[in-house]
Amino acid sequence: MTGSPPELPIVVLDALMPTAQRLVINRRGSTVWEVESHRGRHAVKLGYPIEATADWPAQPWTALAPAREGAVLQRLGLEEIAYGEWQAGTWNIQPWHEGPDLYRLWEPCRSKGSSIAPQTSVVLGCVEALAELHLKGWAHGDVQPAHFIIGPERTQLIDLALARGGHVPDEYDFPFRGCLVHYEAPEISRSVLATGEAEPTQEADVYALGASLLISATGWRAVEYPDDAPRPVQREAVANGKRRDVKAPGELGELIEAMLSHAPEDRPTIYEVRKALSQS
Ligand SMILES: Nc1ncnc2c1ncn2[C@@H]1O[C@H](COP(=O)(O)OP(=O)(O)OP(=O)(O)O)[C@@H](O)[C@H]1O
Ligand SMILES: [Mg+2]
Structure with a gap:
């Protein structure tokens, strides 16, 4: 999956009903969106597997990372967390944090x-x-x-x-x-x-x-x-x-x-x- 970023899966659209969305990063194996809706601002992370290339072995775990993070965030007692699966891997929704790194x-x-x-x-x-x-x-x-x-x-x-x-x-x-x-x-x-x-x-x-x-x-x-x-x-x-x-x-x-x-x-x-x- 190279080139254009994957679109937000239907489950995520249904959960948030976005009024605006912005692509934050689109790297191999991971895409992050900033999404605005009546529920506020959220980060949406999508993961999918990294295929093997001449230089890299395949990295199937990138598909699981958003769900794993979602489970950890819930475990830590954070609110407004959701996660699940989409056709190519897993996703999570978490609160958006404003500010520079x-x-x-x-x-x-x-x-x-x-x-x-x-x-x-x-x-x-x-x-x-x-x-x-x-x-x-x-x-x-x-x-x-x-x-x-x-x-x-x-x-x-x-x-x-x-x-x-x-x-x-x-x-x-x-x-x-x-x-x-x-x-x-x-x-x-x-x-x-x-x-x-x-x-x-x-x-x-x-x-x-x-x-x-x-x-x-x-x-x-x-x-x-x-x-x-x-x-x-x-x-x-x-x-x-x-x-x-x-x-x-x-x-x-x-x-x-x-x-x-x-x-x-x-x-x-x-x-x-x-x-x-x-x-x-
Ligand atoms: N909750 C959030 N609030 C604001 N920005 C976020 C949030 N989550 C992710 N981002 C932005 O998206 C970028 C990538 O997010 P994150 O590091 O969680 O994903 P990743 O796929 O694990 O990336 P990497 O492989 O670089 O670690 C962050 O550096 C940050 O700019
Ligand atoms: Mg990171």
Whole structure:
């Protein structure tokens, strides 16, 4: 399924009766729409399988991801969640969260010669969002700058398709095979290299938050590897802990260093991160 994005399935149209809709992203295996209706604004995610190509193996799990996320969001007690199946895969409906993501918000910090420092209040918003999830006993598994939406009232952590911590219906579940390598903790990379799979953990989420803050504030990845390195090579570098010599300014820099500790047990918990920030 390449080229034009899939249209909203009938079940979704029936559920929301859209008055307006806008395509947000259309990537291989996943399409997101922003939909307006008398029920308010919602994000609609559609998943379908990624076919095999010369460079990629087939990825059937992308078809299941929206239903899996829908089940997780309901499990977490969120309202206005619906999910189901359509002809090519699964879909979900969730509340739309307005605001820039962390990477976009901190663009001014990254511009050349900039003296704009990353705001502690923004960091705290991201930390709060992750702490809320951890407190419920879940690990996110795919923490990255694009998944923090900095709203006017609070920060939302989106994309819970890979989260672990409670029951997910068997028919929509699939193994965790790592995340974007820039944000992958060394133990996750090592496990994916060895077995093709890993277990998302709260410790790995803290590492991913550290890597997200670092790249958003400075433009640099936490670990050194060439931009065009194949994924296993990237994972080797992460597993070996080839940290880049780059720091965010001030006390935030120290805190990020601790979050990026090689051994999971050396990283602060998200509650310790919150405490350190509120005292600074
Ligand atoms: N609830 C939401 N509110 C606002 N924007 C959203 C919401 N859900 C998704 N988006 C937008 O759509 C983008 C993709 O969503 P999401 O990350 O959940 O999908 P994905 O298919 O898992 O993408 P990826 O493979 O990049 O992780 C987000 O980066 C964000 O811009
Ligand atoms: Mg995503």
